[in-house]
Amino acid sequence: MMAFPTYLHGQSLSARALRGLLGSRKATVALAVCILLIGAAMLAPVLAPQNPYDLAQIDFFDSKLPPLSGGSTGITYWLGTDTQGRDMLSAMMYGLRTSLGVGLVSGFFALAVGTSLGLIAAYTGGRLDSLIMRFVDLMLGFPTILVALMILVVFGQGTWKVILALVFVQWAYFARAVRAAALVESSRDYVEAARCLGLSAPRILFFQILPNCLPPLIVIATIQVASAIAAEATLSFLGIGLPITEPSLGLLIANGYQVLLAGVYWMSVFPGLLLLILVFSINLVGDRLRETLNPRLVQ
DSSP: OOOOTTEETTEEHHHHHHHHHHTSHHHHHHHHHHHHHHHHHHTHHHHSSSOTTOGGGOOGGGTTOOTTEEOTTSOEETTOBOTTOOBHHHHHHHHHHHHHHHHHHHHHHHHHHHHHHHHHHHHHOHHHHHHHHHHHHHHHTSOHHHHHHHHHHHHOSOHHHHHHHHHHHHHHHHHHHHHHHHHHHHTSHHHHHHHHTTOOHHHIIIIIIGGGGHHHHHHHHHHHHHHHHHHHHHHHHTTSSSOTTSOOHHHHHHHHHTTGGGTOTHHHHHHHHHHHHHHHHHHHHHHHHHHHHOGGGOO
8 A cells, every 4th residue: 555645736746846946937047056066066077177186287386376367287277276276166176076975965864864763753652752852952952063063073074074973963854854744644544554454664654654754855955955065164164074185165265265365365255156156056946845845835
């Protein structure tokens, strides 16, 4: 027996989401920007004019060149160079790749952990539900950056350590949202019928109830990916996030900030603008998905 949760009034969830995004000019532009940036990040080794972390391709005499300058090797630095002579356009593409990777991976694991705990809390109820939700309330009561800072101070720098810190501060949002949706679904007739048929609790949770909770989860996941990217950039800017060997947009901004007052604006401003555009576009897509997938707004 299967419910039909991935359909809203005759439309599949994915079709409704796509139709909603394409029905708004702002959301369409934001979606196109997201796709463009993701494509640029994935193809950075192919599209970037130089590998900014290959010492053989870097000329120190080209350091701090302004945008549109020509390099000693004949390369045109469209966005200038940094203090080490690296092409800023290439560094931003590689940094975008790292920032997106951290945001997507941490969002996925936070979604998995939070969804599982939220479903268990809603389905079992009682003391386990109270225990999980009190821990959720505790997590949501602390500032995200403060908790992530504490974790990284204890465990140190590293990509997977940053991801672990972001998962730890984000899972509670998913747990609360999925629990609220699962509590409503648990009282439905199809859940009671599944119990009467003797289906196991994991099967009811993940194959019957979970699909009905997808609309709010998709919206929260989109917004939390943007939050994770911004949080990682903040941590890296403060110098306790990703190591120098795995630079992100936050590290590029931090490197440029040191010489910002000396008139070398492009080293910090351009990565900052790219980060702003990325986070803003993802949030626009998330807001549009919230309006489209909200069952109260389905006509």
